[in-house]
Amino acid sequence: MIPRQAPAPAPAAGRLLSKQVLAWASWDWGSAAINAVMTTFVFTVYLASPLFGDTDSNSAALGSALAVAGVAIALFAPVTGQRSDAGGRRRFWLGVNTVLVALATAACFFVYPEPRFLLLGVTLIAAASVFAEFATVNYNAMLPQISTPATIGKVSGFGWGMGYLGGIIALAVVLFGFVQPLADWPGASTEDSLNLRLVAVFSAVWFLAFGLPVLFAVPEVPRRVDTSKLGFAESYRILWRHVRSIARTAPHTLYFLVAAAVFRDGLAAVFTFGGIIAAGTFGFSTSQVIVFAIAGNVVAALGSIIGGFLDDRIGPKAVIVGALSGLLAAGTGVFLSPDARGFWVFGLLLCLFVGPAQSSARAYVARLAEPGREGEIFGLYATTGRAVSFLAPALFSLAILLAAPHVSEGGAQRYGILGILVVLLAGLLLLLPVHRPSHGPRKPHGPGPA
Template identity: 65%
Template sequence: MRTADAPGRPDRRRVLAWAWWDWGDSAINAVMTTFVFTVYLTSAAFGDPARASSVLGWALGASGLAVAVLAPVTGQRADLAGRRRFWLGLHTGIVVVATAACFLVRPAPEFLLLGAALIAVANVFNEFAGVNYNAMLPQISTPATIGRISGLGWSMGYLGGILALAVVLFGFVSPNLLGIPTADALNIRAVALFSAGWFAVFALPVLIRVPEIRPDVAGTRTGFLASYRLLARRVRALYRRSPHTVYFLAASAVFRDGLAAIFTFGGVIASGTFGFSLQQVIVFAIAGNVVAALGAAVGGVLDDRLGPRRVILLSLTGLLASGTAMLFVTSQAGFWVCGLILCLFVGPAQASARSFLGRLAPAGQEGELYGLYATTGRAVSFLAPTLFAAAVTIFGAQRWGILGILVVLLAGLLVLLPVRPPEHAPQPDPIDAGPV
């Protein structure tokens, strides 16, 4: 079966409730792991910044390994038990608690390990929550609307990140409008409480409005190790029934790594190559997120009309063209133009990748497949950073790191070219759902 009661027309209240989770999660991604708290954690207050960065890197690397190994099984077990919403709520709650606990990380070297561990735990369970959240997409949409609803979620995430960053920057950092004391980094530590509260509040609607799914097989229970045997059987069966679904997982893993690198290294290139100040980088980041949100929304509409594969191919082509142009511009104005065009195409590619998989997911196995989606992404997450660094090393200039990212995007496009989505999602074999 698909999910709990898939109506002919999506319930708008459920759709909006689902999208608010993305809005809330943006505080964890933008504030805690990208722009604010990890920057604080790798500052001189925790000792040698190089050592602090190394400790954080190892912690995040360990969290990535945990996600790669466990994500498919966590999604599978939620599908089997019919407790997708329950596990979304539990994992979200753990993220909220771990994030709030970051308030305890005082600016002293002895607190470095605590801070890195808390960020790693939040990262792991945020990924687990995302598996069940993404698996809800086919549950709250129809084949005719899945693209625009996925685009709405990505747009809400971008816009929520912008607002959360603005509140943090102006309210807690500079000019610190809330007047929180800066002694003992209290204002920065308070950002953790804000982020935890932000996520908790905006995660509630999906847990209230979106109903629980029915169990994949009533009464089926599997042991933890048996879940991996079931997973292997299902992947083999999926390949037999729909090999292009497996091909898409591989293609999307590659191009999604390139998409992530655009945001990871965008600020670095703006500052190091084009001479942007920190304030200018923040202004560009806000503008870029606005453009990406608009792109995701428009791309979602095109997704439902043209199909997700075409939207992804068009987006990757646009990214390659604008990224190539950026290799040769020298002015800040040129960076603004090329950079915003890049952001315009990132949103649709991300949103359509999620909806593409939602269209391919076998009935009752959405969580498991989105778990594989997370795992394959983690498996190749070294590609873009490695090629970025290699290109900088070979050509001797930071600008050429862009070329490394373009190579990853091109590889993803080429792997995607032969992929053909089925007209209908493949149905699970009866044996797949049986006891292990």
């Protein structure tokens, strides 16, 4: 059992790389094995491959499973965040959900390369995404604990950058240990795709190993309410009262949550379907996808860190608007690219802009959060995101289905890019009228704890 600690004092102003920040960012580093290896560049590419049947149908099945996962997250994320805040269990639930993600990921070892295992594969990926989002709610809620108003953008950007750099190392291990092994060993066998199934086990172990430090370095939050005596129905009533209070006193908080819900769904789709498009549309092999992923993560890490410094200087809204504009231009370039060379150029530009948009969106919410209710606001952040998380997967799948009768076999997947771009554009348009958040100390804007 992790010992309960007294809340730590606020970080010293201007100090960026404290012990707590490094431990916190280690979780981002570890989660890269799930985000980069499992859901973006390796395992979802494996599931969408001809080993499981028609590639267009496999892609649509994956999108549908992730849409169902989004519904589950939308229903439960804000209440789980609220209860972890009130019950002083933020760190505890971060640990529990981290373990559940690792277990679902490790179970992907049993997804053999046969069409009858496709359902198991997409279900496990969807389950891992649910638990990962619950963990992320509590992880993000720790951001104000380890930063100051002057450093919150940099710390958020540093965390995203560490995540991308962790992805580089994890992908390199996968490439040279499992896909194109530097040494002959049993785990690199391609019989029954053993090497790709073992990648799932590796990812689970990697996530656990690097996800542990934050559980010891960042203290638990104080308990305000005995949540064991608070039913879920009452939790939803408290949540609704708080949302109504925010709507009266800080409506632009809700406006931002709605805008972010839309554009973050587009950002998630860039990662989820990027490797699939590289393989299915541009003919990348698994090893080529991984090489591109490594290069893309280098670019994304630089973008996140630079975006974090810009965030603290010009504000998160300006960073997000610039990043979304860049994503629309780069995504159009990917769609129009006739060959793999175009994908390399515009795909790397996509990577450059995705990180700053994600990092500044997190810093934006952290600036809006009331002290002591960070988990709840990040739960709302997750819920509003997942409430529309069907958008990008659904439009990706719909665009493929609509294009399929009019293009040659296997050529419809390219049109899924247009579905993602529509979502990013809608998010940008919704964000433009939203007021910028304050750079000063966070203040309560709703009723006190129940």
